[in-house]
Amino acid sequence: MGLFEVSVIALLSSVTMTLAEPPGCKIRITARGLEMLKSQTKKFVEDEISNITMPEMRGSEGRFQYTIKNVKITELDLTSDLRFHPDVGLIFEVHNSSITLNFQRKILYWLFYDEGAINASAEGVNIFTALHLSRDEEGRLKIANATCEAAIAKMRARFSGTLGRVYDFLATFLTTGMRFVLNRQICPALNHAALVLVNQLLETIPVRAEVDNYVGIDYSLLSDPVVTGRSLDMDFRGMFYDLKHENNTLVNYAVNPVVREYDRMIYLALSEYFFDSGLYAYYTGGLFQMQIANERMPKDLEMLLRTTYFGTIMMLNPALMDHPISLELEVTGPPRSTIKTSGASVSVNSNVKVLVLPPGKAAVQLSSMTMEGKFNAKVSMKGKRLAIHLDLRRFKIFSNQSALESLALIPLQGPLKTMLQISVVPLINNYTKRGVQIPLPDGIDFIEEVVEYHNGYIIVGANLHFRTGLRELIEKRLSSSSDNSI
Numbered sequence: 001m002g003l004f005e006v007s008v009i010a011l012l013s014s015v016t017m018t019l020a021e022p023p024g025c026k027i028r029i030t031a032r033g034l035e036m037l038k039s040q041t042k043k044f045v046e047d048e049i050s051n052i053t054m055p056e057m058r059g060s061e062g063r064f065q066y067t068i069k070n071v072k073i074t075e076l077d078l079t080s081d082l083r084f085h086p087d088v089g090l091i092f093e094v095h096n097s098s099i100t101l102n103f104q105r106k107i108l109y110w111l112f113y114d115e116g117a118i119n120a121s122a123e124g125v126n127i128f129t130a131l132h133l134s135r136d137e138e139g140r141l142k143i144a145n146a147t148c149e150a151a152i153a154k155m156r157a158r159f160s161g162t163l164g165r166v167y168d169f170l171a172t173f174l175t176t177g178m179r180f181v182l183n184r185q186i187c188p189a190l191n192h193a194a195l196v197l198v199n200q201l202l203e204t205i206p207v208r209a210e211v212d213n214y215v216g217i218d219y220s221l222l223s224d225p226v227v228t229g230r231s232l233d234m235d236f237r238g239m240f241y242d243l244k245h246e247n248n249t250l251v252n253y254a255v256n257p258v259v260r261e262y263d264r265m266i267y268l269a270l271s272e273y274f275f276d277s278g279l280y281a282y283y284t285g286g287l288f289q290m291q292i293a294n295e296r297m298p299k300d301l302e303m304l305l306r307t308t309y310f311g312t313i314m315m316l317n318p319a320l321m322d323h324p325i326s327l328e329l330e331v332t333g334p335p336r337s338t339i340k341t342s343g344a345s346v347s348v349n350s351n352v353k354v355l356v357l358p359p360g361k362a363a364v365q366l367s368s369m370t371m372e373g374k375f376n377a378k379v380s381m382k383g384k385r386l387a388i389h390l391d392l393r394r395f396k397i398f399s400n401q402s403a404l405e406s407l408a409l410i411p412l413q414g415p416l417k418t419m420l421q422i423s424v425v426p427l428i429n430n431y432t433k434r435g436v437q438i439p440l441p442d443g444i445d446f447i448e449e450v451v452e453y454h455n456g457y458i459i460v461g462a463n464l465h466f467r468t469g470l471r472e473l474i475e476k477r478l479s480s481s482s483d484n485s486i
Contacts, residue, residue: 021252024236025238025438028232028267040470066108068104072101080092089132092129097125097126101119120158122179123154124154133232197474201470240280245284248284250273252271257269258454268381270379275339275344288335293324301416345376352371369397369398384446
């Protein structure tokens with residue numbers, strides 16, 4: 001390969017890396033988080049193996065004729081492990097464990113007929129299952145493939161009844177068949193549990209869902225998850241969009257969040273783009289407009305506005321003096337977030353109009369102002385919903401008409417800031433406290449959260465909590481799917 005070809009390939013690789021879409025949201029599940037999942041996985045696997053159905057066995061050995069039926073697994077003693085495997089996904093392993101079974105026998109020997117229960121035990125049970133994780137066509141995490149190997153070292157049967165000792169020599173023959181059948185049933189049961197049942201639980205993770213009546217959020221995976229020996233890392237688009245104009249979205253130029261920690265069970269990283277895309281979606285949806293008038297207008301502010309614009313009203317029409325005064329706020333561009341190690345903030349530029357509202361007539365504009373505001377933003381997590389609380393930090397107004405009028409507006413700045421802090425900000429916080437769901441399956445929540453601020457992104461470190469067991473979550477999902485299909 002010549003020098004020119006190598007240069008072209010290097011250039012194309014560089015361009016591809018440059019054009020790769022950075023994630024707005026990252027999630028890391030650590031080995032500690034997987035540790036919590038071990039007990040749930042073990043119980044889930046025990047349930048699946050317990051539900052294995054085995055066919056009726058008929059046959060003969062010499063002068064014996066036998067029928068074995070109603071095979072039931074009565075007890076499992078599994079020693080298991082669940083761990084990450086680099087470049088694959090998850091490994092679930094059972095080693096040196098035992099399974100106890102009970103089944104009914106019918107045996108005919110010459111003229112003797114006998115029936116009763118047989119207790120058997122499979123010992124030295126070893127299972128190795130590898131779950132390959134990937135991104136599906138919709139951008140959802142799924143188990144793409146499951147490979148399974150199962151082996152039973154030996155099996156013993158204990159006969160009961162009057163001829164129990166006579167049948168002992170049949171034990172080896174019967175248990176060999178039972179061992180073969182049971183061994184062939186384990187892997188199909190576990191493969192079905194992973195590829196069908198667990199994948200159905202993963203489908204509860206929102207990929208593209210409505211947040212409210214105005215915006216939606218896209219949590220599709222940008223690539224296959226990255227698995228190391230210590231963690232499972234996933235890059236999500238993390239983008240809000242206007243429901244009425246889904247293709248009008250903000251381009252992501254934010255920094256790529258970097259997660260370096262492994263101490264907690266889970267880490268959620270959100271870049272400035274995550275928040276900016278939400279602000280942009282609400283802005284394009286026309287929600288950043290507000291009118292403050294009549295009963296929503298504080299009396300002190302109304303009096304101050306009348307005093308400030310007394311001369312303007314008298315020059316326009318003295319009859320307007322007794323009519324209600326209104327403030328109209330309209331954001332003039334998408335608000336922008338800034339995240340630094342000291343905290344997060346949101347900057348907003350708005351146009352503010354002061355109007356008089358004569359009954360039955362068109363509003364009369366007294367003034368038009370530009371407002372620059374900066375809000376402190378505190379991010380919090382409850383369950384698996386991310387919420388933001390705003391507090392007005394900086395406020396400035398100036399006239400769109402003249403520098404002289406800007407000077408006249410200086411007395412308004414304090415009262416307007418107070419009015420916004422008391423009247424407008426609580427309305428916004430009441431809306432944002434409902435939060436937005438982060439991409440976790442139903443029934444799993446964040447607890448003991450700690451929020452860290454970095455330059456360009458935040459990281460929420462937390463532990464995980466199962467509100468219900470893995471089996472209950474899957475059964476709930478199956479029940480919901482059944483109800484929706486009716």
